[in-house]
Amino acid sequence: MTASGEVMPEQRAHIELERWHRRLLWAYPIGYRRTHGQEILTTLMDSAEPGQRKPHRADVADLLRGALRQWFRLPTGKSAVIAAVLTAMTLGAVGAASASWLAWHMNADLPSDTAAVQTVEIASGAPLTTPEVRRYDRPRTVWRKVTVSAAQGISVPGWSVDEAQARLRADGWTSRPAETISASSQGDARLEKIVQRFQATRDGLVLTVTTDTTPSGTVLSTGEIFPAQPKWEPGAILLGWSVGAGTGWVLTGWTMYHLRRRSLPRRLAAFALGITALNFAATSTVSLYGTLAEPVFTDPPGIYPFAPAYRWILISPAAEYVGVALVIGLTILVLAATGRNQTSTAHGNDNLERPRVQPAALAG
Numbered sequence: 001m002t003a004s005g006e007v008m009p010e011q012r013a014h015i016e017l018e019r020w021h022r023r024l025l026w027a028y029p030i031g032y033r034r035t036h037g038q039e040i041l042t043t044l045m046d047s048a049e050p051g052q053r054k055p056h057r058a059d060v061a062d063l064l065r066g067a068l069r070q071w072f073r074l075p076t077g078k079s080a081v082i083a084a085v086l087t088a089m090t091l092g093a094v095g096a097a098s099a100s101w102l103a104w105h106m107n108a109d110l111p112s113d114t115a116a117v118q119t120v121e122i123a124s125g126a127p128l129t130t131p132e133v134r135r136y137d138r139p140r141t142v143w144r145k146v147t148v149s150a151a152q153g154i155s156v157p158g159w160s161v162d163e164a165q166a167r168l169r170a171d172g173w174t175s176r177p178a179e180t181i182s183a184s185s186q187g188d189a190r191l192e193k194i195v196q197r198f199q200a201t202r203d204g205l206v207l208t209v210t211t212d213t214t215p216s217g218t219v220l221s222t223g224e225i226f227p228a229q230p231k232w233e234p235g236a237i238l239l240g241w242s243v244g245a246g247t248g249w250v251l252t253g254w255t256m257y258h259l260r261r262r263s264l265p266r267r268l269a270a271f272a273l274g275i276t277a278l279n280f281a282a283t284s285t286v287s288l289y290g291t292l293a294e295p296v297f298t299d300p301p302g303i304y305p306f307a308p309a310y311r312w313i314l315i316s317p318a319a320e321y322v323g324v325a326l327v328i329g330l331t332i333l334v335l336a337a338t339g340r341n342q343t344s345t346a347h348g349n350d351n352l353e354r355p356r357v358q359p360a361a362l363a364g
Contacts, residue, residue, distance in 0.1 A: 095244020
């Protein structure tokens with residue numbers, strides 16, 4: 001600093017560089033940062049070039065790699081690795097199911113009753129006099145949809161699938177080819193009946209039209225409108241699994257490090273709760289992974305796409321066991337976070353290792 005109190009350019013550069021390094025150190029867990037943060041900062045500042053204002057890219061990468069290593073570091077021993085893997089798999093499944101639920105519920109909303117009836121009228125080519133509208137959109141509904149039907153069906157002289165699809169295309173729908181789902185005659189031509197379905201899509205919604213064709217004509221029996229599968233659901237599932245699995249791994253390491261410094265009764269209680277939580281979560285987690293993998297290893301079920309991946313949470317009673325396991329896991333976290341240390345020094349630095357930062361300036 002000069003006599004007038006002005007900061008020299010070298011000092012300003014030094015202050016700016018130190019601020020950058022302190023910001024980067026925030027990436028480390030708080031315990032590691034408190035113990036080794038000043039030492040790492042001193043090493044970095046001593047190795048800085050004169051007038052340097054920002055850290056080198058190699059130093060930034062090295063600091064972030066070290067932070068990542070500290071976050072995911074586990075205590076030594078196979079038990080820690082096994083616990084971390086099982087917890088990561090469980091929370092990963094929960095994260096994937098949650099992401100699937102979010103993807104579907106951010107998709108297009110179901111149309112109103114009036115809009116649904118109007119859409120089916122376009123497909124039928126005639127107004128509906130006594131339509132019956134049923135909505136399946138309660139919170140625990142697996143497959144949300146609106147169904148429009150008539151008591152005796154909708155009989156329109158000269159009606160055909162091609163004309164119905166043409167009217168829907170004019171209204172902005174994209175049609176798919178029709179398929180025959182059943183045909184029967186019971187040996188009598190007068191009883192011959194063919195049931196067909198075709199689909200059309202628009203604005204994230206899927207319309208399914210079901211028709212019955214008999215010698216007396218074609219009758220449009222039902223029209224169903226349901227949300228289409230979000231195109232970004234697979235990516236959301238992968239992201240949700242990654243977040244859940246990473247969180248489970250980090251929480252396991254944090255918990256085990258803290259439990260090592262607690263009293264023996266507290267550690268034994270946490271161990272017993274952990275075994276109980278894994279027993280609750282095991283079967284449920286395996287079943288949930290089976291649901292998530294179904295679209296990958298199973299042939300498509302025909303005109304209807306797969307039900308949402310998160311449906312297992314709604315329809316399986318065993319899904320409640322995952323909730324029980326999560327509550328037990330929260331209890332274990334409380335046991336690890338509370339209570340006094342068993343000793344003041346025996347395990348004081350169990351979760352810390354000497355800094356491995358090797359600034360690029362020193363490497364040169």
